[in-house]
Amino acid sequence: MIDLNHLEKYRENNRIEAKKALGGLPNSIWETYSAFANTLGGVILLGVEELKDKSLHAVELPDPIYLIEEFWRIINNPNKVSLNILTEKDVQTENVDGKTIVVIRVPRAERPDKPIFIDGNPLSGTYRRNGEGDYHCTKDEVQAMMRDAASRSQDMLVLENMDMDVFDYDSIRSYRIRMWHSRPGHVWEDLEDEDFLYKLGAVSRGKDGKRYPTVAGLLMFGHEYEIVKEFPNYFLDYQEHFDDTTRWTDRIVSSSGEWSGNVYDFYFKVYNRIAQDIKTPFKIKNGERIDDTPVHTALREALANCIINADYYGRQGLVIIKKKDVITFSNPGNFRIAIEDAKSGGISDPRNTTLIKMFNLIDIGERAGSGIPNIYSIWDKQGWEAPIITENFEPARITMSLSVSNDDTVIVGDDKKVTIKSDDKKKVTELQKETIIEYLTDHVNVRSSELTELLGVKTTRVKNLLNSLIADGIVVAEGANRNRTYRLKETSI
Template identity: 45%
Template sequence: MILDKTDKYREDNRLEAKAAQGGLPKSLWETISAFANTAGGVIVLGAREHKDGSLEIIGLSNAHRMLDDFWNAALSKDKLSARFLHDDDVRIETVDGKEIIVIEVPRVSRTMRPVFLNKDILGETWRRAYTGDHRCTREEVQSMLRDAEATSGDSRIAEGAEMGYLDYDTVRKYRTRFSFANEGHLWNDATDDEFLSFLGAIARDERGDLKPTYAGLLMFGRDCWITRILPQYFLDYRQQTGTSTRWEDRFTSITGDWSGNIYDFYLRVYNKLKAALKVPFKLDGIERVDDTPAHEALREAIVNCVTNANYHERRGIVCIWDEDALTIANPGDFRIPIEKAMQPGESDPRNATMLKMFSMIDAGERAGSGISRIFHGWKEAGYAAPVYREEYGPDRTILTLPLVGVSNGVSNGFRQIKPADTTAPLSGKSMKTQGEILEYLTENGLSKSADIADSLQISVSRTNELLKDLISQGKVASVGKARATKYKLSITDRNIPK
């Protein structure tokens, strides 16, 4: 029964209930297009969804006739641009003696996208966001069409780019790393242009002139030239490991004091983020081993981010180091479902040429096991499980790498949290947890957020957010600034919610 699975779909707005008392609603087809172009979902005809998320079953007076009407329209070339629904995706179910129609819309493959209506690709292509179905912009349609291509888009010549757009200092750094990883390789004796051609970073255009490919421009170009070709391109690193609202360390691609390209960003951001990792004392003979499974996982995570990014999308690549986690986010969704991408051997990178470039210096996994290596390496290092999530409109993929450990009876030097918290989001408001914070402050008086977090066994970042909300409610007051900030019950309100 579909009602047994509604909670799973409701969490990320992949459940849609429609009363459908007057027949098939027009919005039904918009929702089918939206679900197919996003992450899939379930539509229930003959039900209403209340504000609290519960479903009220109304039933359909003639579900079988409506089901026939549905298939007549769905199989018509004039309605849906592609046939992707199967017989078992659409069915009649009976709940409390009332018949409803359940439509389980799959996430279609990228080669079939965009799914649009009424032969109108620009006006009737829909996607799903947290606010519901929205009509796609021209840019969103173009993005899906690019992803539908059989060849990797970054292998194409970057229209309008010139060889002078490349930063040869970056090329030399890459070649040094390449020669170290590939001793005796024939490419090591090639000229720079020959090497870049072999790598797929440059290619000859129709007139026979050498031009950068998108992969070459992104990996080895300078930001001022990259943004001429890809105006939305932006790279951002931030470190905020204290209670201050200001970043302790930050750099972006637009400052002009470094190349601003992907390869240099990879080197810089990895050297920054690896400082967050715990390095146990371990010897290989008489040499100390500083590279842990977490270091390998971090490299894979950064490479996965930059090689799956959609550089035509807004908001750019952002890497953040805060007290409790490393967060790595890129524009664009996964091209295959996350669950499938996490399986060894499954991979569909958006920028396959760039991934090849990283793999040739042992910095990325081409065999389709990169994401599974991220999860395995992080677990081996004793950290809580990583969490991937996708956002839509604009599309975004966000990876959270917790810097806290899981209570498992093994002392690893990390602050411990309960396993149940490893999948909980680090944001959001919980009245129950707010009540526990108020109880803690009642018993302990003036306290640091880290002490509250340890007692309640939740993350510091989540604790800070809950405290901020309690301050806005007038129930908690802060004392001091920056790292010295402490919290106490407000004098004006000492009522603890039950």
């Protein structure tokens, strides 16, 4: 993450914290430890000072070994730190310019271990990291981490303060018809609605033995005005932006009162909108035209992921925005695994397992952690720009951006690839700029080829992005031709 041989080139950022520590172990180190553990991880450097020009330089520590011993003594004290997630290899001495410094590498904490807090109180002692440094987490942020830490899925909670009247039975009837088409002859086919919902996990028994709605049932089939009683910030929002002169061309919101407002009906209303402009090759199977393609599959997966992995207790609701050349899926909540693990697949840690089961029974969504890798693979086969995933922490939010091409493109099928690429240049997206800035935060100097691989786009696209960032005064270029590298402008850090 950091090349100590060129320490002077680095600056403090959301992954690096420097402390002189000449007077001993600084008290603020524990806030930084909590912040790094609860965010993306980071490196704490003891025996390093930040000069006026923001550059980092080593200083002579009086006794680095004592600092390490003191660090281990305190971090293993549960009255000071809730949990030690470090191993011996994470805390080492290093030689920089003839001086010995202490390097503490703090990983991102695993979901069940969060929040990592100090001084015995999670509400007053939990921190996170942003571009400005360590900040004290709000009560909502702490509670969100605690909900995610629970071994039981959020949506399995039984709502004993509600009854069966919370359900929209038109939604249930529609779901049962879809399930009958997907799984004809299923053993639940002839059950009464309440028994069917019990088998599905939409209803469960309370402490008194009676049946009550579950969180999953309420979200999937409930009336919006009932859902907001449990989730005050619940809001589903789909927007189409095709005209720059208006705020939106069309919009679907859960609070309109014109439909149920639940996530089941929202899924199908939105999917029909985002898929209607995707062209399909002419293909016949068993005498019928097949209008489905891998791109349609990926769009269903992206939409289902957004709905299934949302933290509905979180803020700002779920927002899908469709523009001419990009579709964004944004939901409250943070990743429960590292983003890179989600991209590579094989690891699954869903927030709402019962919702997954419900969607799976009508052939929507994946269970084995393969959904996001499939989306990347399909976009790569299309020759489109790689999807961009971003994670924010205040407020907690995940956004996936999918660039699409509709002008002259025929979608690639499973059996044959037929693509006509559009000549129109896409706009420089803010998400791609943010990705480059974040990468430059962790890497002092990079070549354009690194960014090409990072974003999964063509070299010309990366150069356009870099030129725009240079014009904005955020990035500077050094060297020429093949030796040219890029870094963040010092005043922008």
